[in-house]
Amino acid sequence: MFLHLYTNNVDSKEHLAIVFGNDIRSQSLDAPQEGETQMDRMVRGAYTGRLFPGRTTSGMGAGVARGREEQPQVTEAPLVRIHSECYTGETAWSARCDCGEQLDEAARLMSLPGNASGGIIIYLRQEGRGIGLGEKLKAYNLQDLGSDTVEANLILRHPADARSYGLATAMLRDLGQQDVRLLTNNPEKIRAVEGPNREVVVKERVAMVPLSWKGRGGFRSEEVEGYLKAKIEKMGHMLDMGGMSK
Numbered sequence: 001m002f003l004h005l006y007t008n009n010v011d012s013k014e015h016l017a018i019v020f021g022n023d024i025r026s027q028s029l030d031a032p033q034e035g036e037t038q039m040d041r042m043v044r045g046a047y048t049g050r051l052f053p054g055r056t057t058s059g060m061g062a063g064v065a066r067g068r069e070e071q072p073q074v075t076e077a078p079l080v081r082i083h084s085e086c087y088t089g090e091t092a093w094s095a096r097c098d099c100g101e102q103l104d105e106a107a108r109l110m111s112l113p114g115n116a117s118g119g120i121i122i123y124l125r126q127e128g129r130g131i132g133l134g135e136k137l138k139a140y141n142l143q144d145l146g147s148d149t150v151e152a153n154l155i156l157r158h159p160a161d162a163r164s165y166g167l168a169t170a171m172l173r174d175l176g177q178q179d180v181r182l183l184t185n186n187p188e189k190i191r192a193v194e195g196p197n198r199e200v201v202v203k204e205r206v207a208m209v210p211l212s213w214k215g216r217g218g219f220r221s222e223e224v225e226g227y228l229k230a231k232i233e234k235m236g237h238m239l240d241m242g243g244m245s246k
């Protein structure tokens with residue numbers, strides 16, 4: 001498993017890839033940099049296998065456990081989750097959305113022993129569906145005043161969803177992936193990440209069903225149900241409303 005932080009020339013933010021398994025590598029991370037030592041490479045994350053006290057080389061050599069060569073050949077596309085930043089959901093476990101739960105569940109599925117193809121969480125810094133935290137908090141107040149999540153964005157003169165996924169497409173290509181199994185219910189996310197020339201191909205969509213709908217923990221709240229209802233009814237999310245409280 002490794003983490004790789006991407007900078008870019010589209011926005012001033014750092015976007016993160018969390019990579020599960022030993023077979024997925026990043027071209028930009030692994031590329032040699034002029035004048036760097038083996039220690040430099042290990043410190044900046046350009047190594048294979050695991051670090052341990054006394055390791056002297058970033059590549060696979062004697063004494064470096066679990067190399068690529070020892071892994072079974074993987075033929076299935078990796079699981080991918082494209083996650084958008086949600087400060088309230090991930091840090092405060094706000095009852096208004098299921099973002100924290102989705103991030104945890106994606107990581108859990110990717111690290112299951114039966115998942116030989118590994119996984120990638122692309123963590124995009126697109127807080128509040130791209131409108132930013134301050135505007136999302138205003139949207140919350142509008143929701144308390146009776147609007148749903150889409151209406152609240154529109155009242156604030158934002159699009160219903162202001163996100164883009166070009167950076168996710170580029171990150172997946174850097175990670176050597178064309179075919180992916182995408183964890184999402186959002187049809188727009190699938191279209192957008194594939195890119196105009198299908199640089200990435202969603203071979204399979206894997207549904208993200210709220211854990212509480214499956215009787216596997218999670219939480220229920222009036223707000224989160226309203227949030228999911230607006231996604232289904234207004235944004236075409238592929239979720240069966242039958243799972244909601246009656």
Ligand SMILES: Nc1nc2c(ncn2[C@@H]2O[C@H](COP(=O)(O)OP(=O)(O)OP(=O)(O)O)[C@@H](O)[C@H]2O)c(=O)[nH]1
Binds near residue numbers: 083085126139184
């Ligand atoms: N504007 C706005 N953004 C919200 C609200 N609640 C959560 N978000 C943001 O919605 C984003 C989470 O969306 P995702 O988890 O990617 O979900 P999705 O694209 O809708 O669909 P899935 O992939 O099916 O989960 C994060 O950026 C959250 O900050 C809200 O009430 N208003």
